[in-house]
Amino acid sequence: MKPINPLRLLLICVILAVAGWSATVVTSRYSMATPVLPSTALATMGVIVVITLILGIRILRWRNSHQPNSKTKKTQLDPLLAARTLVLAQACAYAGTVLLGWHVGIFLDQLRIWSLRSDQGITWLALAMAGGGLVMIVVGLLVERFCRIPPEDGDTPGADGKKGRTARGEAAGEGEYAYRGD
Structure with a gap:
């Protein structure tokens, strides 16, 4: 599995x-409701972030217990759990990017008519959703980083001549994950 490319996230955002700005302009022109998620979506985003963090911390604890200087009991990591955690982290980052981009567009459109509106609730809601999307991105990238296996000293030299684990599959040169999906 390839790591998330931050430039791709920026482009999507x-x-x-x-698109969010355009949709807001069109819905305003036709006197329709602003296309912002309801405030209950923040609770859903929070649940997703918490579950992703909990699973990521489990992977991090396993990874830290397998350090050369660690004296803790060696346990086996469930590869399916590691793969699902990695996929969840990447999905969290991408979903956060979509939510951030869409609601930033809405916020920017609502900002230009800030003084004309008597109720700025939609503007604050769009800003809160954008903030929730940003939190999802940060947690997704952080947990993805938790899933990386650090190189070990004393391993055979890799394909590039450096010490550490040999790069395999798509992750060549990009580091390995706790889950090795070859």
Whole structure:
């Protein structure tokens, strides 16, 4: 599995910001409701973030217990759990990017008519959703980093001549994950 490319996340965010802004302009023109998620979506985003963090911390604890200087009991990591945690972390980052981009676009459109509105609730809600999306991105990238296996000293030299684990599959040169999906 390849790590998330931050430039791809930025591109998705910018495209969805333009789409969110355009959708808000169109819905305002036709006197429709602003296309912002309801406030209950923040609770759902929070649950996703908490579950992702809990699973990521389990992987991090396993990884830290397998350090050369560690004296803790060696346990086996369930490869399916590691793979699911990695996929969940990446999905969390991508979903957060979509939510951030869309709601930033809405926020920017609502900001230009800030003084004309008597109720700024939609503007604050769009800002809160964008903040929730940002939290999802950070947690997704952090947990993805938890799933990486650090190189070990004393291993055979890799394909590039450096010490450490040999790069395998798509992750060549990019580090390995706790889950090795070959």
